[in-house]
Amino acid sequence: xxxxxxxxxxxxxxxxxxxxxxxxxxxxxxxxxxxxxxxxxxxxxxxxxxxxxxxxxxxxxxxxxxxxxxxxxxxxxxxxxxxxxxxxxxxxxxxxxxxxxxxxxxxxxxxxxxxxxxxxxxxxxxxxxxxxxxxxxxxxxxxxxxxxxxxxxxxxxxxxxxxxxxxxxxxxxxxxxxxxxxxxxxxxxxxxxxxxxxxxxxxxxxxxxxxxxxxxxxxxxxxxxxxxxxxxxxxxxxxxxxxxxxxxxxxxxxxxxxxxxxxxxxxxxxxxxxxxxxxxxxxxxxxxxxxxxxxxxxxxxxxxxxxxxxxxxxxxxxxxxxxxxxxxxxxxxxxxxxxxxxxxxxxxxxxxxxxxxxxxxxxxxxxxxxxxxxxxxxxxxxxxxxxxxxxxxxxxxxxxxxxxxxxxxxxxxxxxxxxxxxxxxxxxxxxxxxxxxxxxxxxxxxxxxxxxxxxxxxxx
Numbered sequence: 001x002x003x004x005x006x007x008x009x010x011x012x013x014x015x016x017x018x019x020x021x022x023x024x025x026x027x028x029x030x031x032x033x034x035x036x037x038x039x040x041x042x043x044x045x046x047x048x049x050x051x052x053x054x055x056x057x058x059x060x061x062x063x064x065x066x067x068x069x070x071x072x073x074x075x076x077x078x079x080x081x082x083x084x085x086x087x088x089x090x091x092x093x094x095x096x097x098x099x100x101x102x103x104x105x106x107x108x109x110x111x112x113x114x115x116x117x118x119x120x121x122x123x124x125x126x127x128x129x130x131x132x133x134x135x136x137x138x139x140x141x142x143x144x145x146x147x148x149x150x151x152x153x154x155x156x157x158x159x160x161x162x163x164x165x166x167x168x169x170x171x172x173x174x175x176x177x178x179x180x181x182x183x184x185x186x187x188x189x190x191x192x193x194x195x196x197x198x199x200x201x202x203x204x205x206x207x208x209x210x211x212x213x214x215x216x217x218x219x220x221x222x223x224x225x226x227x228x229x230x231x232x233x234x235x236x237x238x239x240x241x242x243x244x245x246x247x248x249x250x251x252x253x254x255x256x257x258x259x260x261x262x263x264x265x266x267x268x269x270x271x272x273x274x275x276x277x278x279x280x281x282x283x284x285x286x287x288x289x290x291x292x293x294x295x296x297x298x299x300x301x302x303x304x305x306x307x308x309x310x311x312x313x314x315x316x317x318x319x320x321x322x323x324x325x326x327x328x329x330x331x332x333x334x335x336x337x338x339x340x341x342x343x344x345x346x347x348x349x350x351x352x353x354x355x356x357x358x359x360x361x362x363x364x365x366x367x368x369x370x371x372x373x374x375x376x377x378x379x380x381x382x383x384x385x386x387x388x389x390x391x392x393x394x395x396x397x398x399x400x401x402x403x404x405x406x407x408x409x410x411x412x413x414x415x416x417x418x419x420x421x422x423x424x425x426x427x428x429x430x431x432x433x434x435x436x437x438x439x440x441x442x443x444x445x446x447x448x449x450x451x452x453x454x455x456x457x458x459x460x
Contacts, residue, residue, distance in 0.1 A: 034162055034174070034176060034215070037162065037213070037215060037216070037217045038162065038164070038174050040217045041147060041162070041164065041211065041213050041217040042115055042164055042172060042174070043114070043115045043116070043145040044089060044090040044144075044145045044146050044147045044211070045087060045088070045089055045090075045115070045147075045164045045165065045172060045210055045211050046087065046088045046089070046090060046097060046112050046113060046114050046115075047085075047086075047087060047088075047112070047113045047166045047171075047172065048084075048085070048086045048087060048088045048099055048103060048104060048110065048111070048112055048113075048122075048136075048209060049083065049084075049085060049110070049111045049112075049113070050083070050084040050085075050086070050103060050104045050107035050109070050110050050111075051083060051084075051107060051108055051109040051110075052083070052084055052106050052107050052108065053108050084102075084103050084104070084107065085103075085166065085169050085205075085206050086099055086100060086103030086104070086165075086166070086206060086207075086208045086209045086210075087099065087103075087164075087165035087166045087206065087207060087208065087209045087210035087211075087223075088103075088112065088136065088209045088210070089147055089209070089210065089211045089219060089222065090144050090145060090146045090147065091135075091146055091147065091149070091245070091249050092144075092146050092249075093142065093143055093144050093145075093146050094141065094142055094144075095120070095137055095138035095139075095141035095142065095144060096135060096136070096137060096138075096249060096252065096253070097112065097122065097135070097136040097137075097138060098133065098134070098135055098136075098209070098222055098245050098248065098249065099133075099134050099136060099208075099209030099222075100132050100133065100134065100208045100209040100222070100224050101127050101128060101129050101131070101132045101133060101134045102129075102132055102208065103134070103208050103209050104122075104124055104127070104134050104136065104209075105124065105127045105129060105134050107124070109121075110122040110123070110124070110136065112136070112138055114144070115172060120138040120139055120140070120141055121138070121139040122136040122137065122138050122139065123136065123137055123139070124136055125137045125252050125257070126248060126251060126252040126256055126257060126258070126259060127259075128248070128258075128259040130390075131240065131244065131248075131259065131328075132224050132225075132240065133222070133240060133244070133245065133248050133259075135248055135249060135252040137252075147211060147213065147217070147218065147219040148217075148218050148219065149218070149219050149242045149243075149245060149246050149249075150214060150216075150218035150219060150220050150242055151242070151243065152197065152220050152221060152241035152242040152243045152244075153241075153243060153315065155179055155182065155197060155214075155220050155241075156179065156182075157178075157179050157180065157181060157182060158178055158179060159178060159179045159214060159215075160176065160177075160178055160214070160215050161176070161177060161178060161179055161199055161201055161212055161213065161214055161215075161220065162174055162175070162176050162201065162211075162212070162213050162215075163175045163176075163177070163199065163201040163202065163203055163207060163210060163211070163212050163223055163237070164210050164211045164213065165203070165206060165207035165208070165209070165210025165211070165223060166206045166207070166210070167203075167204035167205065167206040167207050168204060168205060168206050169206055170206075173207075175201045175202040175203070176201055177199050177200040177201030177202070177235070178199065178200060178201075179197060179198070179199055179220075180198040180199055180200050180235075180236070181197075181198035182197060182198070183195060183318065183319075183322055184196040184197070184198045184238060195241065195244075195321055195322050195324075195325035196221075196224070196238035196239060196240060196241070197212065197220065197221045197238065197239045197240075197241055198236065198237070198238055198239075199212060199221075199237050199238075199239060200235040200236070200237070201237060202235070202237075203223050203226050203237035204226075207223050208223060208224060208225070209222060209223065209224075210222070210223045211223070212239040219242050219245070220239070220241070220242050221239030221240055221241050221242055221245075222239055222240045222242075222245055223237060223238075223239050224238055224239060224240050225237070225238050226238070241325075243329045244325065244328060244329055246329070247328060247329050247331055250331065251331075260332050260355050261324070261327070261328045261332075261355075262327040262328060262330070262331075262332060262336075262353035262354065262355070263297070263354060263355055263356035263357075263383060263387055264296065264297065264298050264323070264324070264327060264351075265292065265293035265295055265296025265297060265298060265299065265356075265383065265393070266289055266291060266292050266293065266296050266298045266299070266303075266393070267289075267290050267291035267292075267320070267392075267393045268287040268288055268289050268290055268291075268309070268320045268323070269287065269288050269290055269320070270287060270288075270318055270319045270320075271284040271285055271286050271287065271288055271308065271318070272284055275288060279308065279341075279344075280344050281308070281341070281344070285308075285310055285316070285318060286308040286309055286310040286317065286318065286340075286341065287308065287309045287310075287317055287318065287319065287320055287322075287323055288306070288307075288308050289303060289304070289305050289306065289307050289308075289309065290305065291305065291393050291394065292304065292305055293383060293393055293394065295357055295359070295383055297351050297352045297353075297354055298338070298351055300351075300352070301338070301349040301350060301351045301352075302349050303338065303340055303349060304342075306342075307340045307341065307342050308340060308341040308342075309323060309338055309339070309340045310339050310340065310341060310346075311337075311338070311339035312326035312327060312336055312337070312338055312339075313326060313330065313336055313337050314337070314339075327351075327353060330353055331353065332353055332354065332355060333353060334353050335350045335351060335352055335353060336350070336351050336353055337349075337350055337351075338350075338351055355384070356383040356384045356386070356387035356388075357382070357383050357384060358382060358383075358384040358385075359382060359383070360380065360382055361380070361382070362379040362380050362381075362382055362384065362385055363379060363380045363428065363429045363430075364377065364378075364379040364401065364429070365377065365378055365379070365429035365430070365432075365433060366402075366404075367404070367432070367433055367436060370437050371433060371436040371437050372406070372436050372437075372443060372460055373403075373404060373406045373407045373410065373412075373436055374404060374406060375402070375403075375404025375405055375406060375407065376400070376402070376403055376404045376406070376407040376412070376432075376436075377400070377401040377402040377404065378398050378399065378400055378401060378418065378429045378432050379398065379399055379401050379429060380397075380398060380399075380428055380429055381395050381396050381397055381398070381399055381417070385399060389415050391417070392451075395417065396427075397417050397418060397419065397426060397427060398417070398418045398426045398427070398428065398429055398431070398432055399415065399416070399417050399418070400412050400413065400414055400415065400416040400417075400418065401414060402414060403416075410443075410445070410456055410458050411456045411458075412445070412447075412456065413449065415449070415450075416447045416448070416449050417447060417448040417449075418432055418445065418446075418447050419446045419447055419448060419453075420445075420446040421435035421436060421443065421444070421445055421446075422435060422440065422442075422443060422444055423444075440460075441459060441460055442457065442458070442459055442460070443457070443458055443459075443460065444456070444457045445457075
């Protein structure tokens with residue numbers, strides 16, 4: 001009896017005060033596998049069925065990559081409906097769900113199905129194509145199972161993880177693997193850009209928006225993409241870290257319809273061995289500031305071109321996208337602490353986290369019937385517009401927000417930067433209005449599209 005009591009006392013003393021990640025310690029634990037974790041986490045992962053209606057044009061040249069831009073706008077558009085299949089994760093018991101933007105961002109109808117076969121309608125309350133995150137709100141939902149968000153900065157390479165989702169529409173599926181890498185940037189497909197957790201847990205079409213959890217059942221990331229030549233899993237998958245998801249949820253609950261990310265007002269490049277050697281650095285770490293906007297909060301904090309930013313809020317950064325991620329998870333309104341090198345010495349500066357300023361005024365203007373392109377909507381470039389369209393930091397001039405029916409037929413597209421019309425330089429929206437009021441028999445528009453200069457010429 002004394003031996004039994006002694007054994008129990010020893011076992012109780014060996015149990016940690018708080019749950020910690022560890023490998024199985026006995027044959028009994030190995031036999032259980034991940035079953036207890038899955039039972040706890042799986043009910044918070046949902047299947048998402050979205051209906052997306054797009055307008056496609058009947059034009060024989062539209063599928064040709066060379067002629068597509070020249071003939072865009074010609075031919076009668078026809079609505080076409082397609083389905084989108086994906087997954088989502090319930091973040092709160094009152095019906096907030098996170099998924100990928102590419103799954104639900106453009107949907108006209110969204111249906112969410114839980115593991116117990118309940119169905120809910122849903123609306124996107126906050127979406128961001130760049131981060132590939134969308135926050136949904138389920139209709140008439142309460143007391144739902146949800147997953148806790150883990151601090152993804154504490155995730156380590158080699159941790160055991162589970163991916164839960166609905167691959168190929170076969171039903172909820174669980175796959176296992178490890179964290180293969182951290183701070184992956186520029187590795188995701190589609191429009192998503194940023195900072196990702198890499199895993200070898202099998203992820204397939206339909207897993208998008210599903211959960212990546214640790215062995216305690218906490219959410220560490222949202223599965224978003226894979227690298228594959230065949231379309232199937234090759235063991236290289238990427239997940240959006242939970243810390244960014246937490247900021248999205250916070251903004252969605254605050255009523256934001258557009259994700260507000262801090263604006264650094266700078267351009268930078270990853271450190272290379274050659275640059276490090278030229279700067280007298282022992283190791284190629286950090287981000288070299290290559291350009292600063294006059295209104296940049298980084299510039300206001302005292303940093304200048306040539307400085308090397310090594311840490312944001314104590315976390316190491318080695319690429320512009322990683323720096324952007326670090327500032328984004330801090331949110332608008334506070335400050336970030338930047339550690340930077342200048343002349344071989346380390347310095348610290350506090351940077352205000354602000355949105356891109358709408359100054360000078362964008363002067364958004366829609367041209368009327370006095371012009372040859374009524375309905376064309378243009379705006380003056382400023383930091384807010386540059387940030388919205390992902391343009392070069394120092395871009396200036398006038399941008400096309402909406403080509404209107406006549407502008408579209410002429411070949412104009414949203415995002416085009418107008419350089420000149422009939423040889424007249426366009427610096428303000430009023431310049432475009434004036435040039436298109438009495439242009440003559442021919443109109444020539446010189447513009448910049450995705451970094452390429454081109455001209456459109458049409459007869460009135």
